[in-house]
Amino acid sequence: MKISNHAANVRKTIVYKLVVAVMVIFLAMIGILYISINYYQHYAMSGLVDRLENELNKAEKSKDNGILILKQDEGISRTEFVIHTAIISLSVICLGAITFYIVISGVMKPLRQLTEKVSNIDIERASYEKNYILIENGGLEIKDLSRTLDRAFQEIYEGYERQKKFSINVAHEVRTPLAVLSAKIDVFKKKNTKGDREITEFVNSMEKNIAHLSDMVEGLMLLSGNQPVQKKMVHINELLDEIFFDMEDRALEKDLKLTMQGEDVIINTDDQILERALFNLIENGIKYSEKGGSIQACMKTVSDKAVIKISDEGVGISDEDKAHIFDLFYRVDQSRSRETGGHGIGLALVMHIVNRLGGTVSVKDNIPKGSVFEIILPIN
Amino acid sequence: MRILVVEDEIQLLESIAEGLRLSGYIVDTAENGADGEEMCYIQDYDLVILDINLPKMDGFQVLKRVREHNKKLNIILLTARSDVSDRVKGLDYGANDYVVKPFYFAELEARIRALLRRKAIQPEADLCCGPLRFDTAKRRAYVKDKELKLTKKELGILEYLLMNMGTHITQYEILEHVWGDEADSFSNTVRVHMVSLRKKLKQATGYNMIENTISKGYIIDENK
Numbered sequence A: 001m002k003i004s005n006h007a008a009n010v011r012k013t014i015v016y017k018l019v020v021a022v023m024v025i026f027l028a029m030i031g032i033l034y035i036s037i038n039y040y041q042h043y044a045m046s047g048l049v050d051r052l053e054n055e056l057n058k059a060e061k062s063k064d065n066g067i068l069i070l071k072q073d074e075g076i077s078r079t080e081f082v083i084h085t086a087i088i089s090l091s092v093i094c095l096g097a098i099t100f101y102i103v104i105s106g107v108m109k110p111l112r113q114l115t116e117k118v119s120n121i122d123i124e125r126a127s128y129e130k131n132y133i134l135i136e137n138g139g140l141e142i143k144d145l146s147r148t149l150d151r152a153f154q155e156i157y158e159g160y161e162r163q164k165k166f167s168i169n170v171a172h173e174v175r176t177p178l179a180v181l182s183a184k185i186d187v188f189k190k191k192n193t194k195g196d197r198e199i200t201e202f203v204n205s206m207e208k209n210i211a212h213l214s215d216m217v218e219g220l221m222l223l224s225g226n227q228p229v230q231k232k233m234v235h236i237n238e239l240l241d242e243i244f245f246d247m248e249d250r251a252l253e254k255d256l257k258l259t260m261q262g263e264d265v266i267i268n269t270d271d272q273i274l275e276r277a278l279f280n281l282i283e284n285g286i287k288y289s290e291k292g293g294s295i296q297a298c299m300k301t302v303s304d305k306a307v308i309k310i311s312d313e314g315v316g317i318s319d320e321d322k323a324h325i326f327d328l329f330y331r332v333d334q335s336r337s338r339e340t341g342g343h344g345i346g347l348a349l350v351m352h353i354v355n356r357l358g359g360t361v362s363v364k365d366n367i368p369k370g371s372v373f374e375i376i377l378p379i380n
Numbered sequence B: 001m002r003i004l005v006v007e008d009e010i011q012l013l014e015s016i017a018e019g020l021r022l023s024g025y026i027v028d029t030a031e032n033g034a035d036g037e038e039m040c041y042i043q044d045y046d047l048v049i050l051d052i053n054l055p056k057m058d059g060f061q062v063l064k065r066v067r068e069h070n071k072k073l074n075i076i077l078l079t080a081r082s083d084v085s086d087r088v089k090g091l092d093y094g095a096n097d098y099v100v101k102p103f104y105f106a107e108l109e110a111r112i113r114a115l116l117r118r119k120a121i122q123p124e125a126d127l128c129c130g131p132l133r134f135d136t137a138k139r140r141a142y143v144k145d146k147e148l149k150l151t152k153k154e155l156g157i158l159e160y161l162l163m164n165m166g167t168h169i170t171q172y173e174i175l176e177h178v179w180g181d182e183a184d185s186f187s188n189t190v191r192v193h194m195v196s197l198r199k200k201l202k203q204a205t206g207y208n209m210i211e212n213t214i215s216k217g218y219i220i221d222e223n224k
Helices: A002-012 A016-064 A077-122 A140-191 A195-224 A238-253 A269-286 A334-340 A346-354 B010-022 B033-042 B058-067 B082-093 B103-117 B152-163 B171-182 B188-206
Strands: A232-235 A257-262 A265-270 A292-304 A303-313 A361-364 A371-378 B002-006 B026-030 B047-051 B074-079 B097-100 B126-129 B134-135 B140-143 B208-215 B217-220
Touching: A002 A016, A002 A077, A002 B134, A016 A077, A016 A140, A077 A140, A077 A361, A077 B074, A140 A195, A140 B010, A140 B103, A195 B103, A232 A238, A238 A257, A238 A269, A238 A292, A238 A334, A238 B188, A269 A292, A269 A303, A269 A346, A269 A371, A292 B152, A334 B058, A346 A361, A346 A371, B002 B010, B002 B033, B010 B026, B010 B103, B026 B033, B033 B047, B047 B103, B058 B074, B058 B082, B074 B082, B074 B103, B082 B097, B097 B103, B126 B152, B134 B152, B140 B152, B152 B171, B152 B217, B171 B217, B188 B208
Parallel strands: A257 A292, B002 B026, B002 B047, B047 B074, B074 B097
Antiparallel strands: A232 A265, A292 A303, A303 A371, A361 A371, B126 B134, B134 B140, B208 B217
C-alpha cells in the first residue's frame, strides 16, 4: 500500500514527468531521424539500385562475366548526402525543441499561476483567505511549494493582524480612563472659574495632552475598519473645496497657496472616509511645507480610474522613508514630528482608507522639491 | 430637572454627576443595569444617561425594557465603541442621542440641553452665538444687526446647528432634519450648502464660526 502510494506520488512529480517526456521525445526524434534518412537514402539511390539489379539479372541469364561501370553522377555525392542528412537532422531537432517547449511550459504553467497569485497578495487587505494560493493542478513539487507558501502567508498575515489589533485593543482600553480624565478636568474647570494662574496653566496643559491622546485613540479606532463602506456618487472637487476651506487659516499662517486643478471627477465611493484621507494628505502637506510654498490638488480620469494627486513643495521624503511612510507609527524624523504634532497614524490611515475603497496610494518626488501623493481609485 | 446617570466606571459616574450638579441639575446615580432600570420606574426622570457596557444588564437591554413602559423619557447612550452598528442599534431601540467616549463634558451638557429644550413647548425666538443672531420666527440671520443673505437650506442648517450649539452634528443628521423627505442621499448636497454657508459666515464675522471635525461632524460654539 505504502509502496504503491509512494509510486503514485513519484509519478506526480515534475521530475518524473519531465524524465518521461524527455525519453519519449528523444526516442521519437531518433525514430524519425532514422526513418527519414533511410527513406532518403533509398530514394536517392533508387536509380542506381534498379540498374544494378537489371545488369545482374542480365549477367545471370547470359552466364557471362561482365563489368559494371558506374558513372560518378549516377549516385549521390558525399557532400550532397551530408547536406541532406544535416537538413533532416536540423528539422527533427527543431521539431523536438518545439515539443519540449510546449511540454515544459505546460509543466511550468502552475508555477506561473503561483507567481501571479503571490504577487497579488497585499498585506493591507482586510483578510487572508485560506488556501488562496493553493494550486491543485500541476506537479507535486508545485503543490508542496504552494501549500508551504499558503501556510507562511497565513502566519505572516495573522501576525500582522495581531500587531495591528494590539494597538487597536490598547486604544479601546484607554478610552474609558481618558473619558474619566477628560470629564474630571471639565468639571474641575467648571468649579474653579477664578483659579490662580499656575492651576489654570496646569489644567490647560492636561487638557491639551488629553485632547492629543484622544486624537490618537480615535485615529487607531478608525484603523480597525469594521465600519461598512457606504458608497455614493461623489464630486471630488466638492470634497476638496471643503477641506481647503477648513485648512485656509492654517495655510495662511505659513503663507501657503492652496490650488485645485484638473477636471471635475465624479466617482462612486464613501465620501466620509475619503474626505478623511484627503484631509490627512493636505494637512501633512501644510505641516511639512516651508513658508510661501503651495499645495496643489490635481484630479483626472484615466480610463476607469480616478487619479488624485496632492503635491507640496515642502522638505520631501527620502527614498528610504518612502518605503515606510505608510506604516503605522512610522515617523520620518522623531524631533520634527513631535514639533509638528504628528503621531504616525495619519498616513497609515490614508493607506487603510484607500485600500478599503479599492484603490492604491503612492508617493513620489515632486519637481523641483517636495512630494506628490497619488491616490488611484476605481470610478465605479 | 432630574437626571439619572447609569455608569459602572465609578470615577466617571462621579465626575458626570458632580459636573451636572454644578450646572444645577438634580442627579441620581446607578452602577449597574438592573438598578438603573428599577430607578427609571420609581422616579420620573427628565433624562437618563445610560452606558452600554454595564454589569447585570447591558445598556441595550435596559433601554429596550424601559422604552416599553415609557416612550417619552429622554435617553442618551454612552458608548466606548465608535461602531456605527452600535449607534444604529441604540437609536433603533429608542435612544434619543448618543455620546462616544471619550467625550468633552461640555459636549454631553450641550446634548442634554438640546434634548431638554426639544421637550420645552416654547422655543426661544432668537438663537444667538457670538456676533450672530438668528430670528427663528422670521427665519433670518444677522451678524452685528446686519442681515446675512442666506438661502433657505443654509438657514435651515444654521438653525439646526444653533439649536444644538456645542454639539457635533453629522451630515446625516442635517440631511434628516433640514432636508427631511426630500433628502437625496446620493449626492454631496449637505457638504456643498455647508461650505457655502461657512464661507458667508466667515466673510461676515471675520472668523470660521462653524468648525468641521472630520468623522465627528460640524459644530458651532460660543466659546470659539
